[in-house]
Amino acid sequence: xSEFSFSEHPHKRYNILTGExxxxxxxxxxxxxxxxxxxxxxxxxxxxxxxCYLCPGNERAxxxxxxxxxxxxxxxxxxxxxxxxxxxxxxxxxxxxxAQSESGVCKVVIFSPDHSLTLPLMEENDIKKVVDLxxxxxxxxxxxxxxxxxxxxxxxxxxxxxxNPHPHGQIWAQRNVPELPARKTENMERYYAxxxxxxxxxxxxxxxxxxxxxxxxxxxxxxxxxFWAVWPYETMIVSKRHxxxxxxxxxxxxxxxxxxIKKMTTAFDNxxxxxxxxxxxxxxxxxxxxxxEGWHFHMLFLPPLLRSASVKKFxxxxxxxxxxxxxxxxxxxxxRLRELPTTHYKLGAQ
Amino acid sequence: xSEFSFSEHPHKRYNILTGExxxxxxxxxxxxxxxxxxxxxxxxxxxxxxxCYLCPGNERAxxxxxxxxxxxxxxxxxxxxxxxxxxxxxxxxxxxxxAQSESGVCKVVIFSPDHSLTLPLMEENDIKKVVDLxxxxxxxxxxxxxxxxxxxxxxxxxxxxxxNPHPHGQIWAQRNVPELPARKTENMERYYAxxxxxxxxxxxxxxxxxxxxxxxxxxxxxxxxxFWAVWPYETMIVSKRHxxxxxxxxxxxxxxxxxxIKKMTTAFDNxxxxxxxxxxxxxxxxxxxxxxEGWHFHMLFLPPLLRSASVKKFxxxxxxxxxxxxxxxxxxxxxRLRELPTTHYKLGAQ
Ligand SMILES: O=P(O)(O)O[C@H]1O[C@H](CO)[C@@H](O)[C@H](O)[C@H]1O
Ligand SMILES: O=P(O)(O)O[C@H]1O[C@H](CO)[C@@H](O)[C@H](O)[C@H]1O
Numbered sequence: 001x002s003e004f005s006f007s008e009h010p011h012k013r014y015n016i017l018t019g020e021x022x023x024x025x026x027x028x029x030x031x032x033x034x035x036x037x038x039x040x041x042x043x044x045x046x047x048x049x050x051x052c053y054l055c056p057g058n059e060r061a062x063x064x065x066x067x068x069x070x071x072x073x074x075x076x077x078x079x080x081x082x083x084x085x086x087x088x089x090x091x092x093x094x095x096x097x098x099a100q101s102e103s104g105v106c107k108v109v110i111f112s113p114d115h116s117l118t119l120p121l122m123e124e125n126d127i128k129k130v131v132d133l134x135x136x137x138x139x140x141x142x143x144x145x146x147x148x149x150x151x152x153x154x155x156x157x158x159x160x161x162x163x164n165p166h167p168h169g170q171i172w173a174q175r176n177v178p179e180l181p182a183r184k185t186e187n188m189e190r191y192y193a194x195x196x197x198x199x200x201x202x203x204x205x206x207x208x209x210x211x212x213x214x215x216x217x218x219x220x221x222x223x224x225x226x227f228w229a230v231w232p233y234e235t236m237i238v239s240k241r242h243x244x245x246x247x248x249x250x251x252x253x254x255x256x257x258x259x260x261i262k263k264m265t266t267a268f269d270n271x272x273x274x275x276x277x278x279x280x281x282x283x284x285x286x287x288x289x290x291x292x293e294g295w296h297f298h299m300l301f302l303p304p305l306l307r308s309a310s311v312k313k314f315x316x317x318x319x320x321x322x323x324x325x326x327x328x329x330x331x332x333x334x335x336r337l338r339e340l341p342t343t344h345y346k347l348g349a350q
Numbered sequence: 351x352s353e354f355s356f357s358e359h360p361h362k363r364y365n366i367l368t369g370e371x372x373x374x375x376x377x378x379x380x381x382x383x384x385x386x387x388x389x390x391x392x393x394x395x396x397x398x399x400x401x402c403y404l405c406p407g408n409e410r411a412x413x414x415x416x417x418x419x420x421x422x423x424x425x426x427x428x429x430x431x432x433x434x435x436x437x438x439x440x441x442x443x444x445x446x447x448x449a450q451s452e453s454g455v456c457k458v459v460i461f462s463p464d465h466s467l468t469l470p471l472m473e474e475n476d477i478k479k480v481v482d483l484x485x486x487x488x489x490x491x492x493x494x495x496x497x498x499x500x501x502x503x504x505x506x507x508x509x510x511x512x513x514n515p516h517p518h519g520q521i522w523a524q525r526n527v528p529e530l531p532a533r534k535t536e537n538m539e540r541y542y543a544x545x546x547x548x549x550x551x552x553x554x555x556x557x558x559x560x561x562x563x564x565x566x567x568x569x570x571x572x573x574x575x576x577f578w579a580v581w582p583y584e585t586m587i588v589s590k591r592h593x594x595x596x597x598x599x600x601x602x603x604x605x606x607x608x609x610x611i612k613k614m615t616t617a618f619d620n621x622x623x624x625x626x627x628x629x630x631x632x633x634x635x636x637x638x639x640x641x642x643e644g645w646h647f648h649m650l651f652l653p654p655l656l657r658s659a660s661v662k663k664f665x666x667x668x669x670x671x672x673x674x675x676x677x678x679x680x681x682x683x684x685x686r687l688r689e690l691p692t693t694h695y696k697l698g699a700q
Contacts, residue, residue, distance in 0.1 A: 010451070027433075028430075098363065099363045101359050163385035180673065279666045316511040317511075
């Protein structure tokens with residue numbers, strides 16, 4: 001019998017969705033830090049900023065002028081990484097150099113006309129409108145012959161490479177299924193073929209029994225720190241019902257999804273009392289014309305902060321060369337997130 | 351026939367060592383940047399710093415006192431992510447939660463007693479001593495029953511999570527082979543079994559013919575931007591001779607390796623005239639007792655800077671959720687690095 005304990009001993013954990021291991025070093029947070037310190041985002045932002053490319057009525061860097069939008073607003077990225085009119089082609093030399101052209105669409109999704117409103121500060125009703133827009137875009141882009149996958153995501157905070165502070169997300173939709181969703185497709189569909197149930201349904205049942213990694217639930221969703229989390233406060237929102245993609249969400253589920261997004265992002269901001277940086281994204285079934293019965297909708301938050309509003313986890317040297325690594329356990333993180341006040345620290349004393 | 355062109359159209363390229371694709375968007379660097387700006391490292395550092403944990407004679411955070419070392423110095427990391435006395439054990443629940451204990455050793459390798467000397471500023475002779483130390487450590491750690499893999503790496507610069515500015519690298523050695531080296535093992539050994547030659551020997555021949563991704567060569571090594579590079583100025587140093595690991599390097603090769611390290615890191619510093627941040631690491635055969643005939647020694651530099659000393663590439667949202675992505679081509683980067691002065695900008699006017 002093994003005497004090894006999750007909370008004390010270095011170990012690795014397996015990610016059932018990607019097939020990769022993460023190294024966990026529970027004892028490691030006490031090391032001194034003479035390294036980089038981030039400037040936490042504590043600024044009180046104005047509702048409108050004259051030279052912001054994303055505020056209503058302003059001119060964008062590409063020359064277009066934003067309408068006086070009063071809710072969400074979506075437009076094609078003026079500096080898109082993917083272009084629609086890319087000629088189809090492949091390249092190959094000696095089996096050693098291999099390339100293939102890729103086409104697609106990049107869009108920017110502004111959450112609110114108000115420059116100061118991040119998701120946790122928005123009303124649930126207004127977050128619901130963002131969810132509606134995501135659903136629309138997934139359905140419309142996904143229906144196209146030349147789009148096999150739709151990636152909806154948000155980079156929040158300068159430390160996460162957000163190139164404009166007006167709260168917004170992005171959608172990159174492309175012909176081929178990218179690396180990570182392709183790997184998840186494989187694993188989810190193998191499990192479904194073997195078990196007749198979605199792997200995330202079974203995983204969710206187990207976590208709801210175990211409890212220690214669950215942060216909270218709403219009527220239709222569960223927020224938890226996955227067993228195999230890589231980032232310090234990595235969080236997954238999973239739909240209780242086995243739906244493959246956002247297109248299958250009912251009105252009631254969408255309202256509930258908006259609710260859990262508000263709860264989760266509020267907990268994040270409250271953790272270190274700052275506007276909590278992260279990259280978030282939705283993983284859902286590819287739109288490549290296949291059934292994808294095994295796919296189970298989920299959203300991931302990958303936040304870098306580790307010790308405080310100003311010290312983040314760096315995925316560098318060892319992590320880039322060898323293996324993902326984390327310094328606290330998923331159980332510890334879930335526990336911290338679970339115990340936070342449910343009202344946003346900025347909205348507390350109203 | 352395809353009309354797609356590497357230098358104009360978005361495309362993806364295949365990494366023959368990892369089996370992964372990278373998305374390349376050659377046209378994308380013109381987008382505006384209202385995002386994060388890094389503080390370039392331009393400081394003239396002193397040779398000795400009183401409260402540096404790594405300078406000779408100083409007390410470290412863990413309480414130990416550094417000797418008055420006058421060349422390289424290696425010691426066990428006081429805050430190691432891997433520990434030697436971890437009990438062996440596995441954990442499993444419903445096939446959904448899987449974990450395994452991991453043991454190992456983490457060491458810190460100080461390059462020079464001089465707090466101000468990064469690799470490009472050191473003498474070739476002194477870099478050779480670092481190479482000697484790496485060879486020793488690989489041989490000694492690798493010979494141990496409980497060490498299956500030795501990762502040698504350096505995080506350079508605050509932006510790369512370096513927690514102490516005194517120039518140093520690290521070695522993490524562990525029982526199991528981590529994710530990325532394991533994937534490379536698979537691909538290199540499959541190729542060797544099928545072709546009777548190392549994949550990097552064949553790749554090197556091809557690149558030396560094509561020339562456009564080669565930065566420079568010395569007697570025994572080639573520096574190039576790999577066809578499938580992810581980071582803007584990602585660079586690979588490959589040994590011309592098919593050696594599996596640093597243990598097989600001759601004295602002459604080690605001196606030549608020191609030479610190309612100096613050349614390469616000098617080019618990096620000269621690119622944006624700053625102390626160029628990166629994570630670097632050596633990929634070589636695991637020490638798990640197997641032959642690994644297909645393994646071919648190489649070193650990788652993964653530097654984040656993209657446009658200038660202060661604007662880096664962020665691997666965030668799309669990259670974390672979907673696929674690695676870059677904004678310039680490998681050919682463009684190799685060309686820029688090739689054309690730089692060969693004398694360090696700080697050592698120029700002597
Ligand atoms: O070991 P250090 O320098 O304290 O820490 C640095 O390198 C490690 C190995 O890549 C990483 O795990 C840390 O996130 C990084 O800050
Ligand atoms: O599209 P933006 O906001 O200009 O850019 C940001 O998000 C992109 C998608 O994750 C990344 O490729 C960029 O590195 C990042 O800075």
